Amino acid sequence: MTTKRPYVGKAKEMHPTDDPSILMMRFTDDISAFDGKQVDSLKGKGAINAAFNQVVFSMLENEGVKNCLIDQVSMSPTDYRVIALDMLPVECIVRNFSAGSFCKRYGVDKGMVFDTPTFELCVKSDELGDPFIAPNAAVALKMITNEQALWLEFECQKINKLLTKFLGDTGLTLVDFKLEFGTAVADGEWGNVKWKKGDLMLGDEFSPDSCRLWDETGVSLDKDRYRQSLGDVLDGYNEALELIR
Numbered sequence: 536m537t538t539k540r541p542y543v544g545k546a547k548e549m550h551p552t553d554d555p556s557i558l559m560m561r562f563t564d565d566i567s568a569f570d571g572k573q574v575d576s577l578k579g580k581g582a583i584n585a586a587f588n589q590v591v592f593s594m595l596e597n598e599g600v601k602n603c604l605i606d607q608v609s610m611s612p613t614d615y616r617v618i619a620l621d622m623l624p625v626e627c628i629v630r631n632f633s634a635g636s637f638c639k640r641y642g643v644d645k646g647m648v649f650d651t652p653t654f655e656l657c658v659k660s661d662e663l664g665d666p667f668i669a670p671n672a673a674v675a676l677k678m679i680t681n682e683q684a685l686w687l688e689f690e691c692q693k694i695n696k697l698l699t700k701f702l703g704d705t706g707l708t709l710v711d712f713k714l715e716f717g718t719a720v721a722d723g724e725w726g727n728v729k730w731k732k733g734d735l736m737l738g739d740e741f742s743p744d745s746c747r748l749w750d751e752t753g754v755s756l757d758k759d760r761y762r763q764s765l766g767d768v769l770d771g772y773n774e775a776l777e778l779i780r
């Protein structure tokens with residue numbers, strides 16, 4: 536049974552629909568940083584991120600990366616039908632350059648290029664501060680299976696290649712990003728999209744909230760503008776959106 540109450544996250548809401556295999560994902564104007572310690576509302580952010588996510592998830596689907604996005608709920612710039620997933624309790628982070636917590640953790644400067652992109656698994660927990668976890672510890676704690684651990688790294692590296700090329704062609708440098716995955720809660724079908732209960736796929740979203748993107752002069756067009764007060768947040772998000780569509 537699906538609950539009839541929406542799940543309200545920090546930047547999105549998940550609403551049940553009449554079909555238990557489908558949810559409605561609403562991108563909200565809320566923005567947060569530092570595990571929810573800094574929060575604000577930026578009018579129009581939800582619509583920008585929803586559009587950004589649609590461009591990226593559609594490109595990934597066309598390239599064979601199964602994901603939760605079904606289609607836009609008519610007339611609404613922020614609402615999308617998505618496949619209902621049981622989310623894995625981990626976040627997957629891929630880095631092409633040093634930035635953010637990587638620099639703090641290892642005492643290195645921002646902007647080092649990685650010949651081999653790094654893959655990190657983190658526990659999804661604001662309370663614990665989303666700590667880094669070794670894949671075999673996540674398996675030992677039964678957060679994911681061993682097969683899922685191997686698949687997640689493979690899939691994230693594949694997605695990174697696709698995103699780096701796609702965004703790079705528009706002049707954007709993909710510095711790092713976070714992805715989340717889950718398994719379909721039930722068999723389902725919408726239009727010509729079909730899925731089976733248990734199918735493991737990309738969920739959540741990809742937007743300037745969940746990645747670092749630099750323009751050709753190295754200016755951040757992502758949530759670092761908010762975290763570090765680097766300039767008008769939505770001007771940066773809009774510029775990134777205009778470049779990719």
Ligand code: TMP
Nearest residue numbers: 634635636637711712713744745746747
């Ligand atoms: P980090 O450098 O703070 O570890 O972040 C790495 C990438 O993951 C960066 O693109 C931002 C993204 N991210 C999220 O989307 N949500 C989070 O909760 C965290 C910690 C990072």
